[in-house]
Amino acid sequence: MTTVASFNIDYLQYLSPNGDLVGDKKPNVATDFEHLKSIYELMVLTRTFDAKAVALQRTGKLGTYASCLGHEAVHIGIGAAMAEADVFAPMYREYGAQFYRGVKLSEVLLYWGGDERGSDFSGPQHDFPWCVPIATQCTHAAGAALAFKLRGEKRAAVSVVGDGGSSKGDFLEAINAASAFQLPMVLMIVNNQWAISVPRKKQSQGRTLAQKGVAGGLPSIQVDGNDYIAVYTAVKAALKRAYEGKGASVIEAITYRLSDHTTADDASRYRPDDEVENAKQFEPIKRMRKYLTSQGQWNEQLENQLLSTCKVDVDAAVEEYQNASKLTVADMFDHMYEELPHDLAEQKAYAQSLEEKSNG
């Protein structure tokens, strides 16, 4: 018997949970402190926003909301590594990546506040909206990548699934498509250990989720998803390969969902508290702050300033969200087709007449 194929999965980490740089080779970004400080600021803004969004839901001012608590490094790492021309195909909690790309805080609130206008967001207009049916965004990203390849554009598509999403056909079919067509694409798995109540180990007996990419012959690695420097470096490298026509990559980022799945979930029913407490020592913001502080780049005064700026920004976003113009029944009809079909126009007119009556 001979071995016809074998594989190994590397794990990338630059910033230890204690905030120390580890490993021999350090990427330039590790000492680009202006960049890292701006990233840290966005991480804190994202977390401030997230806490506010949960609070809004608890007080009846927002619908069900999917928290991103603990995912700040991986999400912002993806956003910061991407070029504006690239296409982002998120699931539904990658706000950090989207804020980096220009989506407004208030737009996220609008969406979870039950208003489609939230998905008509700022930032690159070609980016995909939030995608609730799990993993279907992966084949959309593959289609986008094929469009870029066919047109000879130096652009790439980046999709995100969770550990649960990595079990789905669309994720695996996207890996296969990326392989078959050699697509300019990066398939991210944000492994936060929990798919609602189902733990990572019940998704697959595979040692890693990254190795699912090996089946398609794609370079596949694991990174510390709580280490911004590692995520940014890995995604940058994968995008460079994509731009150079060398095809797609799979990156599994290991992180932890410090929150409930959504505000409609209560993780205490299935997840031990000590597991969550333990995970907090690995969380991404603390370690970035430790690192920047140890490098003389951050201090308590800057931290306090940042916290108050974030509060102001988030409050402004909430105000913008709450002051959004009222939807009318026409908004339900107007974006169904480029031109409203005759029978639907009749339904719209009827609905509008009812609305006028109830307003009058």
Place this chain on the structure above:
Amino acid sequence: MAKVTMVEAVTMAMAHELEHDKSVVILGEDVGINGGVFRATAGLAQKFGEDRVIDTPLAEAMIAGMTVGLATQGMRPIAEAQFMGFIFPMFEHIVCHASRMRNRTRGRLTCPLVIRAPYGGGIHAPEHHSESIEAMFAHTPGIKVVIPSSPSRAYGLLLAAIRSPDPVLFFEPKRVYHLNKEEVENDGEEYPLDMCFVIREGTDVTLVTWGAMMKETVEAADALAAQGISAEIIDVATISPLDMDTIHESVAKTGRCVIIQEAAKHCSVSSEIAANLADQGLYNLTAPVKRVTGYDTIMPLFKLEKKYMPTVERILDKVNQVMEVS
């Protein structure tokens, strides 16, 4: 002007758009060098290249998902589902994404795509190759569902489908792919996607149908003519959105309506047409609306398929019932 079959007209329409619009691409299983299992893409890969007529891995969800991705990023993809029976892995992308992307993003991203699928029974095919499930799609808001019944309408409607700014499901009645030839000018003239076509004018009864059942419907109308009954024939063509105006107008004239479809009866397109006639056209009716349909059974394997599918006799039976009422 060339005389072509329906499947040749389909090919002709796609070739026309590949020629005139660089954003048009075709993707599917066996659509490349092989030209598709029904030869609908015959010669296209050779003429336009394998970057535009793309053989994909065997994965229907992937084809549909990538079609959505292509369409949102400025392409005009035409995906082929090899048979309608294999469209189910595509269903999620059609219902959850293609149909909703414009609405979801307030028009920021749209899905100008076509998914073509040969459908229907009568060609002695294996299991899952003969169903008529157009109603499942007609029930979905945000897409258009189009079914040609002749070579010229296949050409004109497919052109319109490819150029449509909204997603179109284009179901091709494969039983009549090669049935007859018609002169079709390759002039790029599209047909509207929001109206029915009156195929034959008549005064006594309106026969409403689409797709392959047009063959039996025309034969039934010929037989009725011999009996002195003048039947008007309407080809619905676009089943969603549904042009009821044309049907109402016809029924206002004839007072009688028989709807003929190959699909099962329950919750079908004929149900919708009949409900509309009850709602808006009741006082035009002399007789109850009748339907000639497949049975509400599983589409049988081919030994029984002829007993499943509506025949001229079954159409005449229902027409004679409505003609007895005066």
